[in-house]
Amino acid sequence: MSVLSKPGAPRPRIPDENDFTSRLRSPAVASRVGLWLGICFGLAFLTGLYSHVAQADYPWFPLPTRPVWLYRVTQGVHVAAGAAAVPLLLVKLWSVFPKLFARPPRERRALLLHGLERLSIAVLVAAAIFQLATGLANSSQWYPWAFSFRATHYAVAWIAVGALLVHIAVKLPVITRALRTDLDDTSQDRPGAVDAREPGGLTRRGLLRTTWVASGLAVLTTAGASVPLLRRVSVFAVRSGDGPGGVPINKTARAAGVTVSALAEGYMLSLSAGDRRLSLTREDLEALPQHTAVLPIACVEGWSATGTWTGVRVRDLVALVDGAPDSAVWVTSLQQDGPFRETRLPGNFVADGDTLLALRLDGEPLSLDHGYPCRVIAPNRPGVMQTKWVADLAVET
DSSP states (O other): OOTTSOTTOOOOOOOOGGGOOBTTSSHHHHHHHHHHHHHHHHHHHHHHHHHHHHTSSSOSSOOOOOSTTHHHHHHHHHHHHHHHHHHHHHHHHHHHGGGGGOOOOSSHHHHHHHHHHHHHHHHHHHHHHHHHHHHHHHHTTOOOSSSOHHHHHHHHHHHHHHHHHHHHHHHHHHHHHHHHSOTTOOTTSOTTOBOOOOTTOOOHHHHHHHHHHHHHHHHHTTGGGTOGGGTTTOTTOSOOSOSGGGOOOSSOHHHHTOTTTTTOTTOOEEEEETTEEEEEOHHHHHHSOOEEEEEEEEOTTSOEEEEEEEEEEHHHHHHHTTOOTTOOEEEEESSSOSTTSEEEEOHHHHHSTTOEEEEEETTEEOOGGGTTTOEEEOTTOBGGGSOOSEEEEEEOO
16 A cells, blocks of 8 residues: 555646636736846847957957947846846746646647747746856856856857747737736636635736836846945945945956066066067056046946046057057956956057056056056956956057
């Protein structure tokens, strides 16, 4: 005799979608939540795509240097859209959960659409959870995995968007009817759905309002990393704005392994263009004409801050070795490893008068953690490409 059942007890059966009787789980609710979830996914995808291209040495479309705050805004929107998507995704999954137990139809075309719907949902949910989980971990600079975050996040984003488009195509008739009818319309509800709520219980409008509020709170409690005015209420923001000159620090000199080389008395900046070579001490750099620019620094994690940077225009340094003013420059850091130890500064950035080899921040010499003895700062450029502890500038010829 089985210890798991009693004699005569009915065998457990697989639930049917009609066993879920709440009218809150309806196409009317799912379509409206799904609409905003799709908008959030679209914003996150487009801003993530821009960031991925901006971090490439040879971007497949020319990146502008103006407005100087463009990257700051795109990555703030990227993280805000991801944060807003979390409660939207949870409510969306809850509202369509009964469909998981729907019996497959027998008619061939309907069965094909049913299979596409199931497959697209499976891929979309898996990709969405992966993107949100790894994105949040990246914002906190926690990497409990061995794969490249940037490459994998980018690849899965395309998978998620592809699955989303397939899902929309399959469900478009249902979505269209649901959005065109009143929220309380029950014509598309499951046959077994009933209005079983108690007086004063949660309505569809109440559920949607709660969802919008939850998404708004998710944005509000994280957006302070990008919006200084919100820092006091953004309890989950990854950066508070603290740091020398009011600019946070992502990677310290100790973590980069440059505490000795950056402070060495014999430090020399190597500058080259073809056979033309020049070595400059920090004192030599201080003696060159100085320029000050107010520029934001922003990271893919969503945080950003504005600093007043002073240093030598990169185009002036290029001129010292007879390089063309719009030549691209390869920038190499003193740090010995890392994916962005060497970066390429495109020619239009070099030609911009606000692209600096910065020596000072907010009127004070750069702190060691901010890149002393010198660092690159350029308008509208990802923070990981604003190379710190610069050792070498090589002009493309």
